[in-house]
Amino acid sequence: MSQIGSFALLLALGLSAYSFLAGFLALFGKDAASARLGETARRAGIATFAAVLLAGVVLVVAAFNDDFSIAYIFHHSNRALPAAYKFAVLWSGQEGSLLFWSLLLAGYGFVLRLRYKTDQRLFAYASVIIAAVQVFFLLILNFAAHPFAIMQGALPADGTGLNPLLQYPEMVIHPPMLYLGYVGFTVPFAFALGALIMKYPGEKWIQITRRWTMVTWCFLTIGVFLGAHWAYAVLGWGGYWGWDPVENASLMPWLTGTAFLHSVMMQEKRGMLKVWNMALIFATFLLCMLGTFLTRSGVISSVHAFAQSSIGTWFLVFIVLTMAVCTFFLIANRSHLKSEHKLESLVSRESSFLFNNLLLLVVCFTILWGTFFPILSEFVQGHKVTVGPPFFNRVAVPVALLLLLLTAVGPLLAWRKTSVESLKRNFLFPAVGSLAVGGMMILFGVRPWEDPSYFYATMAAVLSALVIFTVISEFLRGGRVIAGKTQQNLVSAMIQLCHRNTRRYGGYIVHFGVALVVIGILGTPFNKEVEKEMGFGDKINIGPYTLVCQSYTQDDNPNYANEWAIINVFRGGKQITTMYPERRFYKASGQPQTLPRIYPSFREDLFLVTDVYLVYEGKNETTGRPIIKAHLNPLVPWIWIGLIIMVFGTIVALVPNAAAVQVAATTPARAPAHVGAGGLR
Amino acid sequence: MKLSNRVLDFALKGCGFDSALKGCGFDFALKGCGFDFALKGRGFSRAESAPKSMAALAAAGQRATPPLWPMPEKPARRAFHALILTFAVFLFMGAGDDSARFKDLGHRLMCTCGCGQVLLECNHVGCQSSEKMRNELLAALDKGNNDDLILQGFVQEYGPTVIAAPTATGFNRVAWIMPFVVLALGIAFAVHIVRSWKNRPEPALADGIPIPQGSELDEFRQKVRKETDV
Numbered sequence: 001m002s003q004i005g006s007f008a009l010l011l012a013l014g015l016s017a018y019s020f021l022a023g024f025l026a027l028f029g030k031d032a033a034s035a036r037l038g039e040t041a042r043r044a045g046i047a048t049f050a051a052v053l054l055a056g057v058v059l060v061v062a063a064f065n066d067d068f069s070i071a072y073i074f075h076h077s078n079r080a081l082p083a084a085y086k087f088a089v090l091w092s093g094q095e096g097s098l099l100f101w102s103l104l105l106a107g108y109g110f111v112l113r114l115r116y117k118t119d120q121r122l123f124a125y126a127s128v129i130i131a132a133v134q135v136f137f138l139l140i141l142n143f144a145a146h147p148f149a150i151m152q153g154a155l156p157a158d159g160t161g162l163n164p165l166l167q168y169p170e171m172v173i174h175p176p177m178l179y180l181g182y183v184g185f186t187v188p189f190a191f192a193l194g195a196l197i198m199k200y201p202g203e204k205w206i207q208i209t210r211r212w213t214m215v216t217w218c219f220l221t222i223g224v225f226l227g228a229h230w231a232y233a234v235l236g237w238g239g240y241w242g243w244d245p246v247e248n249a250s251l252m253p254w255l256t257g258t259a260f261l262h263s264v265m266m267q268e269k270r271g272m273l274k275v276w277n278m279a280l281i282f283a284t285f286l287l288c289m290l291g292t293f294l295t296r297s298g299v300i301s302s303v304h305a306f307a308q309s310s311i312g313t314w315f316l317v318f319i320v321l322t323m324a325v326c327t328f329f330l331i332a333n334r335s336h337l338k339s340e341h342k343l344e345s346l347v348s349r350e351s352s353f354l355f356n357n358l359l360l361l362v363v364c365f366t367i368l369w370g371t372f373f374p375i376l377s378e379f380v381q382g383h384k385v386t387v388g389p390p391f392f393n394r395v396a397v398p399v400a401l402l403l404l405l406l407t408a409v410g411p412l413l414a415w416r417k418t419s420v421e422s423l424k425r426n427f428l429f430p431a432v433g434s435l436a437v438g439g440m441m442i443l444f445g446v447r448p449w450e451d452p453s454y455f456y457a458t459m460a461a462v463l464s465a466l467v468i469f470t471v472i473s474e475f476l477r478g479g480r481v482i483a484g485k486t487q488q489n490l491v492s493a494m495i496q497l498c499h500r501n502t503r504r505y506g507g508y509i510v511h512f513g514v515a516l517v518v519i520g521i522l523g524t525p526f527n528k529e530v531e532k533e534m535g536f537g538d539k540i541n542i543g544p545y546t547l548v549c550q551s552y553t554q555d556d557n558p559n560y561a562n563e564w565a566i567i568n569v570f571r572g573g574k575q576i577t578t579m580y581p582e583r584r585f586y587k588a589s590g591q592p593q594t595l596p597r598i599y600p601s602f603r604e605d606l607f608l609v610t611d612v613y614l615v616y617e618g619k620n621e622t623t624g625r626p627i628i629k630a631h632l633n634p635l636v637p638w639i640w641i642g643l644i645i646m647v648f649g650t651i652v653a654l655v656p657n658a659a660a661v662q663v664a665a666t667t668p669a670r671a672p673a674h675v676g677a678g679g680l681r
Numbered sequence: 682m683k684l685s686n687r688v689l690d691f692a693l694k695g696c697g698f699d700s701a702l703k704g705c706g707f708d709f710a711l712k713g714c715g716f717d718f719a720l721k722g723r724g725f726s727r728a729e730s731a732p733k734s735m736a737a738l739a740a741a742g743q744r745a746t747p748p749l750w751p752m753p754e755k756p757a758r759r760a761f762h763a764l765i766l767t768f769a770v771f772l773f774m775g776a777g778d779d780s781a782r783f784k785d786l787g788h789r790l791m792c793t794c795g796c797g798q799v800l801l802e803c804n805h806v807g808c809q810s811s812e813k814m815r816n817e818l819l820a821a822l823d824k825g826n827n828d829d830l831i832l833q834g835f836v837q838e839y840g841p842t843v844i845a846a847p848t849a850t851g852f853n854r855v856a857w858i859m860p861f862v863v864l865a866l867g868i869a870f871a872v873h874i875v876r877s878w879k880n881r882p883e884p885a886l887a888d889g890i891p892i893p894q895g896s897e898l899d900e901f902r903q904k905v906r907k908e909t910d911v
Contacts, residue, residue: 237802244797272878351875358867366860373847373856380852386791387856388845389799395860 002070005058005148012051013138019044020131038124042113045127048134049110056103059096059147063089068156071149072096078161078588080558084172085162091175092166095147102137104183122205125194133186136318144311161588168234174226178250181220182288187212189285192278196329199336203268211654217257218650224250225643236594236615238631243392248367249291256284259360262353274337282326289319352410359403366396401459404518407511408466411474430469437465453525460522467515471508499658506653513649516642523635531629533620543632545612546570552626560584565616565626571604581616581628600637610634779822786818790835791845799845
């Protein structure tokens, strides 16, 4: 097996190197021979996908066959490992995840090369750049982190097993989503660099890559949130975001990618921010690489950098080289990137995008700065310092709140110029609604002046409400106009409105999702927790809930031994559910792992939904009783609902626009109505 | 007189809250403040010096101190004071009793077991470090040590990485300042960009057709809105 895998990887390296070199040479010629050479490069790129896919399949088959002659399989699998996790072995360790990176890149390259007829010249440039990135990963796979390395000495009877933290259903989908996001940004990067090198006229490259970018951004969003959910559901500390360097590494390209998705609209519609957009997409790609570097290099200690080695140097060289190439072409071809229009007013969509970008980048810089400050500190002061959650919460959160304000206000501004009257008219309902939300919070006992966290929570609630009311008012306003013109009911009219400009209204739905996510986060200051040793019939009272220990027991299977408690949850004297917080001991790896249980109270509190979160902390060895830690985490489920809405919004934005509504001649004449502030889109 | 003292003094006196706030818990509110570095950097310690200083400051009045800003007229002046007070309250606010101090300090320390988590959030199975450290923290609070002393004790025992965020001393200040410097530079840059865009001359048309301006342009815009909107 290992020989087939090794051969496939070598073949893939050869093919991608050919694709790069031949494609590169073909770019300089305009004769038939160059065209033929370019075509062979394209086909070599397609064949690279087949070779890398073969290597990936071989590794998965080896995991299913318990082929412990391959060192990677020995270190990341064992005979009793469930089938789904054997599949997940592909991305569970360093060598496998690099192979997975390479496979996804080859997959993206495969699709791109099949669609080359859209614009052969631009696609040829993009193909060469993707081939260059592919060569880098295949070099690492062949010479620094070989996934098919053979075990030395006697063949072991069983593997050491998968890290228990990774034996959770989400780990089967979280890394692929994250990697699809990381790798996917290579495509818009390749098109942007290609367009810059060849001085591609117009903004067509943006239109070509728009869907790529949105799909990639969506994958990255899902990946980041699934990572948060995994931390919440597996690590058992009751939180979902710890500002760990690896978490930060996934958030940074998401922030610059989000900035790019916004600012690119200015280039499409107004021919502005061309240099900025190039810089943003370059930064996003480099941050994706940096994320992989952080996860793999061990340069910064992290709670879940599951694989570390010396390949960090490879990444560092690649990042520096890519940065140099990008900077060179950005400077050399800057004359090609001149803006075509002037700004008419400060109160306009353009300036809101500019400040939105600024704030996104400041948050990104803060995270980057905080992540790398320990290294800087060691260099300057001779010792490391910790830059943990208190730093990020104090510095990034206020800026993020400003960003939320812009998310609310931005859609109310028109391109070019917004009149004060239209701003007042559009802003009144959202502003009053959001202030009412703030007032209600104070009325219900939240005292923002008592604690900074309450202050931030109130501000976040007010601003989230502002975003939500803005989105609702935009839908209502447009829906009413269509309903008036077409005699439909309001809901159908809003659906039609959405279909007529999917990008704009899909974007609003994403904003709505973001606001829900923020609402989920703002519950944090109101979390409660109680820890108690629980015998039969013992109770914990937490918030409106009473937790009663019905029993505790243990079990055993080939993969792990486990012990758990059976806890009945009561509210208002009525039993609402039974929960089973658990602790496992994995035999192959010899590592213990807690498995918290979570009950979201949707049936009891629809809007103020709260997670009852139970953790089996351990067992009192003297009494044999379990120690249970109960958390009450208000509003957290809104985070995951917000994610679903964000994904839905992105899907809506990807749908092509419907043709303009044909208003029947018999439609009664009405006074012209105004649809949104941003009339000129 | 230190700047932070003068800001609060100015705001409290101006709003007539100087006596009202005495003993109403505002001084306690300063304990556990998230912006402790702002106080510590000016010679305060979180638990003791800051509240005493603030209360004393509010009570003493210190009318001889020259104003920081030129005084506006009465109603405007009161509004100005209220604004400064709002800013000052949110800057220096916090909450604190012993359990709150335990929670606050426990969130300012890292567990040393290698889990990379904040002390009070480490639930690493079988973690010996967090249990020991929590007990040490409780013992230090029982002794009545102030926050600085407690944190110093932890630094001596576990090294500087036990503090969850850089302190506001020496080079570590750079960690806190830099994001705001970047924000300020970014805003300045954005304003510069917007200005340069606004001042950019319109592209000249080859055939000499005049570019619509002012009300004429608004008319065009209205027409386009009507045509492009539903």
